[in-house]
Amino acid sequence: MIVAFTAELWLWEARRLDSWTFVSLPAGASEEIRELTGGQARGFGSVRVRVTVGGSVWRTSIFPDGKREVYVLPVKRAVRQAEGLGPGDTAAVSIELTDF
Numbered sequence: 001m002i003v004a005f006t007a008e009l010w011l012w013e014a015r016r017l018d019s020w021t022f023v024s025l026p027a028g029a030s031e032e033i034r035e036l037t038g039g040q041a042r043g044f045g046s047v048r049v050r051v052t053v054g055g056s057v058w059r060t061s062i063f064p065d066g067k068r069e070v071y072v073l074p075v076k077r078a079v080r081q082a083e084g085l086g087p088g089d090t091a092a093v094s095i096e097l098t099d100f
Helices: 013-018 027-037 077-083
Strands: 002-008 021-024 047-053 056-065 070-074 090-097
Touching: 002 021, 002 027, 027 056, 027 070, 047 070, 056 077
Parallel strands: none
Antiparallel strands: 002 090, 021 070, 047 056, 047 090, 056 070
16 A cells, blocks of 8 residues: 655654654544554554655654544654755655564
């Protein structure tokens, strides 16, 4: 499954000083992923993915966010720097589930 979307980068409030930066997946895609994984998620409900943002490609995991009721993707500092992105910026994101 591949999901392409645009989303605004945001800081995790609980770790704001550490600058943990995420994007939220669309609600519809999150629901499809929940149905597809059917409880086969890894620790913390994570699902392994391959991500593309601009010219940056990496492997990581997405995590369920109960507050937003969607999956969230952490965007590491090296990618943000390489792509010139920061909190509040909008990024084009493509994720591919790798465990299914």
